[in-house]
Amino acid sequence: MTSMNSPGESMVARAILDGENHILSADPPIELLHIRAGGGAHDRLAVAPIATIAQLARRLGIAVSRRVLVADDEGDLDLWVQARPETGQIRLSVSGWRDREAWKPRATPPDYAAAGADVWWETDAALRLIALSSGAGHGFDAQAMLGQPLHALFAFDTAAGGRLLADPAPLDGQGARLRPTDAPVRLSAAIRHDAMGGIAGLIGAAYLIDEVGDEIEAVSPGAPSLTESFTNGLDRALRTPLARIVANADSIAAQGDGPVAATYADYASDIAHAGRHLMGLVDNLVELQAIEQPDFRLASMPIDLADVARRAAGLLGVRAEAAGVTVRRPGATDMLDATGDFGRSLQILINLIGNALRYSPRGGEVMVTAEREGDWALVRVVDQGKGIAPEDQARIFEKFERVDPTEPGGNGLGLYIARRLARAMGGDLSVESVPGAGATFTFRLRAR
Structure with a gap:
């Protein structure tokens, strides 16, 4: 990864795609966007706005540069993407990396x-x-x-x-x-x-409704709010049309089939973002249903938990730089043998480090450490945020719970899912905090 001198665009991430948009190599920021969009190690680039620009450059045979908005976790990123075709490959350069300002709820009644x-x-x-x-x-x-x-x-x-x-x-x-x-x-x-x-x-x-005889539409109060049939039906009913909406809207926004008025391109971009956020909600609901099954288990295999922690911190490097926060991670030679699932462990630590960055002050530091303690392999994520009151420390691991819902953030499912995943691997996730003195989240797995 290199740097540019222009303010606000100091970070440039690069990637190389093959003729079918599979990722041959990618810097961590692009890799993280790909993972968050649901992509795997050998999949085509899953970030639709960037993939659309790569496809346009390949079809025209010339370098194409466009501004795009990309959904990332609970927010949007304002990016500048350049795609350059070279002998059957596409070279991507992504800069900008500015967070789109989040909307805040009103303080007074409507x-x-x-x-x-x-x-x-x-x-x-x-x-x-x-x-x-x-x-x-x-x-x-x-x-x-x-x-x-x-x-x-x-x-x-x-x-x-x-x-x-x-x-x-x-x-x-x-x-x-x-x-x-x-x-x-x-x-x-x-x-x-x-x-x-x-x-x-x-x-x-x-x-x-107080009037006697005032009719309302029939409802079914007390029905389970989340069942397997509901999430499966939701997944089938929404994923395909949402994917089609997002793909078409991204194509219009990127003007892949020809120029359109800037206003309509912006409308299409907003449609695509709304679709991606709805797909994220569907993903969370489907995952929630799966992990709450009594027989839910994860495969156990040898992993290096220190390496997982380094990788998670590296994938969040752009967010850390944008937030003005330094992330200290385990050294390149540190090892911590454990038993668990690599992908799920990475998911947990990305969630923990991402939360730490969100609540850390500019100029602060997030410390990620890996150590063995008896029969346990521990990764601790320590931030310098405002801390969590004792009465809230159990509540934040419940569904749809957040300490301060008025702050920009997720949907209150991240920590709940992370703890369920940790326990499904025979480990756990806990927090220690003093208000005003930051928080320490500890992810533990069985040591190997």
Whole structure:
């Protein structure tokens, strides 16, 4: 990896693709994007906007340079991509690496609150609650509901709920029930747009129905919120159309089939980002269903946990540089023999180090250490963030739980999934923290 002198574009990552877009070599930042997009070691480049530019350069036989927005974890990256064809291969240079500013939830109620609403609420593009009025008298804890999906608060009938999940849309008198009390309500909501005109979520209100005989649409309160049939059906119903939407939108945004107006290219880019985020939510739900099965186990094989830790830290190098945080990782010659699954261990440590970077102050340091302690191989990730209160340290490992839901972040599933994976390998994941003094997350596996 080399550096450029221009401010804001100091990091240049490179990759070489073969004639079918398989990765022959790649710097860690591009490799991490590929992994996050669902790509494997021998797959075609899975980052659709970059792959589209590579394909265009190959077809035209000339170098192509474009600005793209790429979904990465819970945020977006603003990148400048150059693809240059060379004797059956494509050489990629990716620079920029600027985070697209995350939207923050409002601190005051929306206009619906002034219209006599009993409950007002706001969601992100994945229909997770990010703002909610007090639940006093309505049977729910507003703070505990933040970060959970909208259907955790309201029970819709199957048809309406399915339509809403697949395509966030305005609501006008939609019948539903308030899950905590089973009280009938009518919902109204408007689409909230981001700065680029894309769908960023819903702003809505719920009105309790008191009139005798006032009919609402049939619902099924109390149904399991996550079952194998539900996640399998969701996967089948959404993945193929979402993949087609993302691919076509990326092609339009990259102007692969000819120039289009800049406004329409931006709209197409927003459509692609929304599709990728929905696919990420589907992936999380499917994985959640799998790891919660009583017989879920992971294959155990010899791994070098120090090498996994080095690799995870290296893959997050661009994010660390952008955040102004130094990551200290195990030395190149350090080894820590353990028994576990390499891919899942890498997934856990990327999650832990990524969280540490998110909450570390600029100029801070994240320390990643690997050591043996008795029969255990331990990797510790230590940050200099604001720390976690004792009463929150157990809660952050639960589903859809976050310490501060108003901060930019994930969907509250990362640590829950990471701990389940660690325990499925015969290990564990724990945290120690003092408010104001950072946090230490410890990932342990059986030593070998």
